[in-house]
Amino acid sequence: MSQIDSIPKRLEGKIAVITGGSSGIGLATAQRFVKDGAYVFMCGRRESELELALNQIEKNVTGVQCDVSNLADLDMLYGIVKERGPIDVLFANAGVWEFVHLEDITEAHFDKIFSVNVKGLLFTVQKALPLFRDGGSIVLNASIGGSRV
Numbered sequence: 001m002s003q004i005d006s007i008p009k010r011l012e013g014k015i016a017v018i019t020g021g022s023s024g025i026g027l028a029t030a031q032r033f034v035k036d037g038a039y040v041f042m043c044g045r046r047e048s049e050l051e052l053a054l055n056q057i058e059k060n061v062t063g064v065q066c067d068v069s070n071l072a073d074l075d076m077l078y079g080i081v082k083e084r085g086p087i088d089v090l091f092a093n094a095g096v097w098e099f100v101h102l103e104d105i106t107e108a109h110f111d112k113i114f115s116v117n118v119k120g121l122l123f124t125v126q127k128a129l130p131l132f133r134d135g136g137s138i139v140l141n142a143s144i145g146g147s148r149v
């Protein structure tokens, strides 16, 4: 074993949950977390994308097909996580984006955005709380669009 191999990894033994892990920022985070020693649970709605992402990570990862705007799906996700142990890190990353001018916003567009980015985010965090290890971290992914005028 080299000296580098004997250095403990930053997330060794930690359990992380990443919503929206099948592409983009979520996938990159999952890859980094596993490299740093964590066991990662990640979710997304499309099974095919999730499978492709899991193949890129290969080990110490479980993919769960789950829509964060569906509370039954979240219960199923956390039921699976609970079997492994307490959560150390939650990255609430799943989100959708569609640019629409104010005058063109429809009720369907509003419901789609708010069901994932607001309802999904809130219940992703709320339902994880009973499973959290003391001192764990919750990271919410958002947009600077919310703070720019």
Ligand SMILES: NC(=O)c1ccc[n+]([C@@H]2O[C@H](COP(=O)([O-])OP(=O)(O)OC[C@H]3O[C@@H](n4cnc5c(N)ncnc54)[C@H](OP(=O)(O)O)[C@@H]3O)[C@@H](O)[C@H]2O)c1
Residues within 6 Å of the ligand: 019, 020, 021, 022, 023, 024, 025, 026, 043, 044, 045, 046, 047, 049, 066, 067, 068, 069, 093, 094, 095, 096, 097, 116, 120, 141, 142, 143, 144
């Ligand atoms: N990239 C940027 O410049 C940027 C800027 C500001 C904010 N953000 C935010 O950062 C987060 C990640 O962005 P990204 O660029 O990496 O996006 P992305 O590549 O589109 O990835 C989004 C991920 O979330 C999943 N997802 C979407 N809706 C979901 C739902 N209802 N339940 C579960 N999973 C869901 C997607 O998989 P499925 O479609 O299969 O569910 C996908 O894995 C998003 O919340 C986004 O709004 C990104």
